Amino acid sequence: MRAECGKLLYFMADELSGGEKLKYMKHLKECKQCSKEFEEMTDVWNALQMDFEEKDVPETLKADVMDYVFKHESKKDPLKRSAHRTAKIKRQYTPWASGFVLVLSIMALYLCFHVLSNQNSNAEKPFPSEIVETFQLSSSGKTSSRLTGTAVVLQEGESKKLIVRMEHMPVLQGAEVYQVWLLNNGKRENAGIFRPDERGTGVLIFELDRGIQFDQIGITTEPDENSDLPRGEKIAGSA
Numbered sequence: 620m621r622a623e624c625g626k627l628l629y630f631m632a633d634e635l636s637g638g639e640k641l642k643y644m645k646h647l648k649e650c651k652q653c654s655k656e657f658e659e660m661t662d663v664w665n666a667l668q669m670d671f672e673e674k675d676v677p678e679t680l681k682a683d684v685m686d687y688v689f690k691h692e693s694k695k696d697p698l699k700r701s702a703h704r705t706a707k708i709k710r711q712y713t714p715w716a717s718g719f720v721l722v723l724s725i726m727a728l729y730l731c732f733h734v735l736s737n738q739n740s741n742a743e744k745p746f747p748s749e750i751v752e753t754f755q756l757s758s759s760g761k762t763s764s765r766l767t768g769t770a771v772v773l774q775e776g777e778s779k780k781l782i783v784r785m786e787h788m789p790v791l792q793g794a795e796v797y798q799v800w801l802l803n804n805g806k807r808e809n810a811g812i813f814r815p816d817e818r819g820t821g822v823l824i825f826e827l828d829r830g831i832q833f834d835q836i837g838i839t840t841e842p843d844e845n846s847d848l849p850r851g852e853k854i855a856g857s858a
Contacts (some may be wrong), residue, residue, distance in 0.1 A: 624653055749774055754836050754857040756785065766819075766855055770836055772827070779827040781810060785838070785855065788815040794843045797854070799823055801833035808833065812844055 623646040626635065630643045647654050756768035768785035783799055791797070791814060799810040808831065815821035837856040839849045 624650065627653055627656055630657075751779070756783070756836060756838070756855050756857055758855055759853045768855060770857070777829065779829075781823075781825045781827055783813075783821075783823045783825075783836070785813075785815065785821045786819060788819040788821055789840075789854070790817075790819070791815070791840070795851075796841050796844055797821060798839050798841045798846055798849070798851075799825070800837045800839065800849065801831065802835040802837055803833040807837070807849065809847065810836075812841070 623643060626639070626643055626646075630640065630647075635643060647657060750771050751774045752772040754770040756770060758764055758766040765787040766785070766789075767787065768783065770781060770783040773780045773782060781799075781801075785797075788797065796812040796814055798812045801808040801810050810827075811823050811825040813821045813823040835857050837849075837853055839846075839853050840851040842850060
């Protein structure tokens with residue numbers, strides 16, 4: 620990879636100096652891979668803008684996004700899971716810094732996920748992407764009324780991803796995890812696990828199986844990572 624190719628996120632975040640920016644703009648015209656990734660990121664941002672109200676950007680956004688990206692670039696070993704869970708949960712990242720505006724945090728997480736995935740695969744992926752469904756998540760009544768969250772289903776060509784972001788989640792104990800379930804006509808499908816940070820913010824990105832249908836999302840507190848069916852109490856869900 621050429622040195623300039625590593626500056627795409629800095630360019631998107633407006634972190635380059637005037638001279639560096641001009642040099643990178645010239646690079647974008649010459650490098651097909653960077654040009655393609657830049658267009659894909661712009662498509663995601665435009666799709667998210669249509670679905671959420673625009674709000675002020677926190678001053679810490681750029682630094683926190685960069686910290687997140689390069690923190691995960693340095694981690695090469697994936698989370699250990701049993702064989703059947705590994706086949707199902709293809710990509711999953713756990714929490715990062717809280718306090719972000721919801722739409723920007725979802726966008727930033729998705730962009731990080733997409734860029735890191737592209738670094739590990741040369742396969743062409745279908746685009747553009749668009750948000751096809753949104754869910755508002757709230758407390759089940761047995762937990763803090765401050766608990767809130769949002770989930771979006773993002774379509775990329777024929778594939779879909781579920782992105783969940785929760786705030787004000789209660790602190791977990793020991794090996795406990797929060798597990799996301801997709802509900803349809805009383806049937807539950809496992810959509811992965813996450814652990815929130817010390818401030819109660821948690822994020823999950825999950826690749827949906829083709830043809831899966833669901834109309835509700837539930838989140839339970841599970842004693843460990845091995846639940847194929849809910850064993851703990853429901854803590855949050857969609858209406």
